[in-house]
Amino acid sequence: MLNVIWLVLIVISIVVAAVNGRIDVISQATFEGAKTGVTVCFGLLSVLIFWMGMMRIAEKAGLLELLARLLSPLVRFLFPDVPKGHPALGYILSNMSANLLGLGNAATPMGIKAMEELQKLNTNKEIASPAMCTLLAINTASITLIPTTMIAIRIQYGSQNPVEIVGTTLLASFIATIFALGLDRWYRFRYRRKLR
């Protein structure tokens, strides 16, 4: 599916530019996009290196296991395929907590560590497991308690009440997350039946 989306985005863009007589935009936009990709990735580099180091300490100290045990009913419900006490659960929970607190740059490294752990459990290393899909559903919808970036921007533009959007954001993201989890479950059962 990503194949199709990628192809369609590029081909349609080139056709539209050609029809509008703005074909000169294409090569410039291509390399600008590539540059953005590299910039974003290198922005990620420092954060990934730092948090992966911190998370290794948390893991060795048994913090992740503790977190997983405290919230085990929740993760058992969301990730029934992951064995109890598996390190993936601790990473998944720390990813969820970081998202909730609006710590976007800490959430991504934890999510990636969770994916690496889930990949160890995966039978076919090229196809996403149901647990991975659930983790992505949680992360794309991402319940947000504190939308830090938006609060900062609202302050910057002189809002009278910069945090008044905390409630609406929480409610909207909660609805989207419940929807995402429901849809994820539905697809999971559908695909499982198909595989049999």
Added chain:
Amino acid sequence: MYQLVSLISLWAIPVLIAFILVYGYFRKVPVYETFVDGAKGGFVTTIKILPHLVAMMVAISLFRQSGALDMLLSTMAPVLSFLHVPPEIVPLGLLRPLSGTGSLAIATDIIAQYGPDSMLGRLASTMQGSTDTTLYVLTVYFGAVGIRNGMYALKVGLWSDLMGVIASIIVCYLIFL
């Protein structure tokens, strides 16, 4: 409320860092060596993600700058105005799943133009804050572990983005009007 929220976002990271280090120390973890050992993985992971991100960013940059996004918007406009969706907010809703920086730019622009406390400003803030960039999350997470077939994850992500946009509009209308 504001004090509390800003206090939490100010203290969360420092407290977390101090807590992990002190807890690790008391559990007899050699903190420095363990940090360096874990941090090594960060570089490898970033390099794995790089080609995926470049591929995706090229497609998105082309889609925006070629005028294809604007064309899609103008074809959708009549339907959306029928549904009482303010036209100013549509580019944000459409770009939100594709590009985090792109949609942040649009949200900031709306706030700058109409004011953070206007209906549009609040709606833009809610929409931008309530979901994450689906295509980015998919690219980074699957790219990091080499998954080629993402199964239904993209569908779930995009549908719930749409749900997030609709929910933002309804919630904002209910609370702020």
